Amino acid sequence: MNINIIKIILAAVIIVLGLLIFRSINKPVKFENNLKSRSYIIINKLKDIRIAENLFRNQYGHYTASFDSLKALVKTGKIPEVKIIPDPADTTFTQTISDTIGFVTIFDSIFAGKNYPLEKLNEVPFSNGDLFSIMAGKISKGGVEVTVFEVSAHMEIYTKDLDKQLVVNRIKELEDKSKFPGLKVGSMTEATTDGNWE
Numbered sequence: 001m002n003i004n005i006i007k008i009i010l011a012a013v014i015i016v017l018g019l020l021i022f023r024s025i026n027k028p029v030k031f032e033n034n035l036k037s038r039s040y041i042i043i044n045k046l047k048d049i050r051i052a053e054n055l056f057r058n059q060y061g062h063y064t065a066s067f068d069s070l071k072a073l074v075k076t077g078k079i080p081e082v083k084i085i086p087d088p089a090d091t092t093f094t095q096t097i098s099d100t101i102g103f104v105t106i107f108d109s110i111f112a113g114k115n116y117p118l119e120k121l122n123e124v125p126f127s128n129g130d131l132f133s134i135m136a137g138k139i140s141k142g143g144v145e146v147t148v149f150e151v152s153a154h155m156e157i158y159t160k161d162l163d164k165q166l167v168v169n170r171i172k173e174l175e176d177k178s179k180f181p182g183l184k185v186g187s188m189t190e191a192t193t194d195g196n197w198e
Contacts, residue, residue, distance in 0.1 A: 031166045038158055039183060041125045043197050046185040049121065049132070049151050050193055051110055053186070055079070063149035063186075065136035067122035074111050074118055078103040126158040135188050146191045152184030 052070040053063050055077065064070060081102045111118060122131045136149040155174075159167045171181040185195040 027163060028166060031163055034162055035159065035170070038126050039197070042153060042158060042183050043195060045116070045121075045125060046132075046151060046153075046183060046195055048111065048114065050185050050195070052106075052121070053136075053149050053151075054193065055106060057147060062138075062147040063136040065134050065149070067132075067134060071118055071121055074106050074121070077106040079106055079109055081109075124153040124157050126161075127153070128160065130157045137188065139189065139191065141191050148186060148188055148191060149193075150184060150186040150188045152180065152182060154182040157182070 049070070052074055056062075056064050056070060056073050059073065059077065081104045083101045107118065116123075116125075122134070124130050124132055130153075132151050132153050134149070134151045136147070138145050138147050140146075155167065155171055174181040180196055183195070183197060186193050
């Protein structure tokens, strides 16, 4: 066999092996970047849902397990527009006076300009139409009954088009640490409105 042919074959094998090594290293990095950017968008939507749930609780005294109720509140509900001015009687300039100067719709104040229509508030980004899970109720904490809610999206829902094995590995890793394998805000067992990313 000619020495030049052997060199060409060896060069081709080296290039193929190099590409395979690069792909095996690059695949988890690409997965992490995709997961991080998707999580950022989903977290921002969960924060919007938390705002709507808190406004609902302020108005009705409890959280809701209905996205239709949240959407209706955001569409038609109003919140006071408050102007805060220094108290003229305070010579130390540390006290203020809050003055309600009118009312503005919740949608115009908080939800206008979002990168999704209000009708899709309950839709999980990157899921091809799957919906957030939503629950609400009451729990007893220290002898006091408190109202709670939880909105969540399992990781499987928003990673359908990513590498299946890497998704399975991440879910297993989170479950082994007794963590929810996905993103959620609120809790049905604790009196908290925190997200599991906080």
